[in-house]
Amino acid sequence: MALTDLTLAECQTYRPELAVPSDLDDFWARTLGADEPGPAAYEPVDTGLTQIRTFSVTVPGYAGEPVHGWLHLPAYAEGPLPCVVEYLGYGRGRGLPHEKLFWAAAGFAHLIMDTRGQGWSAAPGLTPDPHPYPAGTVPGFLTRGVTHPDTFYYRRLVTDAVRFARAAREHPAVDADRVAVTGISQGGGLALAVAALFPGVAAAMPDVPFLCDFRRGVRVAGRGPYLEIAEYLKLHRDRADQVFRTLSYFDVAGLAPRATAPALFSVAMMDQVCPPSTCFAGYHRYGGEKELRVYEFNDHEGGEGHHQIEQLAWLRDRFGPGVAAGGGEDRAALSS
Template identity: 80%
Template sequence: MPLTDLDLAGCMAYRPELDVPADLDAFWARTLDGGGDPEAAVYEPVDTGLTQIRTYAATIPGFGGEPVRGWLHLPANADRPLPCVVEYLGYGRGRGLAHEKLFWAAAGFAHLIMDSRGQGWSAATGGTPDPHPYPAGTVPGFLTRGVADPADHYYRRLITDAVRFAEAARRHPAVDPDRVAVTGFSQGGGLALAAGALCPGVAAVMPDVPFLCDIRRGVRVAGPDSPYAEVVDYLALHRDRADQVFRTLSYLDAAVLAPRATAPALFSIALRDQVCPPSTCFAAYHRYGGDKDVRVYEFNDHEGGEAAHQREQLTWLRGILGA
């Protein structure tokens, strides 16, 4: 686990001029106008065998109104609208089993977990398919799916799903609409940044070692086990498409979107992270449009702060949203 990117001083000084498409706001306005009514969300009770947390299987219209699965956890004794944490998942992860992720509900928050369309390895947990065709010429993974055009890209759909989940949380009767936070680890951290930028009303953002930030640099410096390597593999085959690829990805780059977010944010960044290099995370941090703080884990790789950071998040979030 060597230090393969900039040290902390270098990361603090790294403030790149990123390529921002002239029609970025129009692109996302068109995308988010394209169906997916959060009022049509469905929540079905699930018997987990647990007595202190009530769980519901959530189905929420995402990109194009397509159904996206999730779990909603509520403290069993709640008697008033609650602050809510909307959580997005890491690369390759599905929503899992209903009883797996209970931290936020145990701490007194409503907790809405979004499945990642087409990701996850357990069909038994009711994962969400991605019904869009797998474009020809891509490489295994998700980062080059539809990379010829931002309108066709996989992450256009996944970011839209993330915005819809935040909107649906704000409309749930058990949730205080003014106290909704978004969070996630790695891919989920990038989605949290994007949702914070694109969903008015989000009250707090907690990106944890975020993916999808300063993607061009991530492709250059991330390790071979990072999803950024998918772009390397793609461009090793399609040698004449680099400009096109990075133009498409600029519409989906969370560091490009970050100045549009205004809610308070708590980042986590690991200095030995070879999956989401720390300089790329700091690019998003420096560009973030709202008040922000960061916890730096100097000796950790992509696992970041894990449970120690979760405790930091809880303390910080209670200060922002209240218990």
């Protein structure tokens, strides 16, 4: 596999002029303040595992619509716990309850958000996206409602993501001052958006983030969701300005200067889905303290397990070593 985008040296100086809407802050204030979210609900799930307790989660997302997820807690940990909120990659749902246990095994609370309308059919409790999409779409999610910011699919998804971060801070097992957001690809883009829009976040770990620098992504991506925009504009030749104006409200590189929490980014230099220049656009514009790990010879898989080790060490430096195993007397309080 060869480089398909800028070199590392070129990416390090790549700072595009983005079309940031003048009413960007007003749009998101109106969106996130449109309703008062109700409390999240947690139902214990018997996974057969003895060292991690799991709860099926329902959080009121956009317009109060129920969004599902999983909460994992170390079984005998003394709290309150630092928490990692995870958003998922494109087309991914919350999956089965035993599949993502890394952060809970490391002593953290771990809240995973299902992705409305996405996910695979065998997973229980999928979150629907019941909204109609005007003006047509192409297969996928990136053109759903793309003719106007108010109807765009990602308006709802970003709102869901903010609501999950808020729910994490409100859970009695969680230390509200130690909540981090993370995700790979689409999940990394959502983590960036939440860090920019929700000041309650204490750390962000966007991994090969999607939703950055849309115009360049559409032009240089070799595969993946950015190409949905190109396919849509092949059919609707007169809508390019309209589409890219909508996308400008959701370009997390445009939102990134509003973030203040420390962040650990990753970029893969042979990434054909989220071209490295687009990820660097988000990294360079990020408003908080930031670090970067570069995987020079990787495609969209990025650092995978190697990068998880980097994330754990980085987060422990900021949040402490997680929690030590404690007695069973605290279990009732932590599970409420």
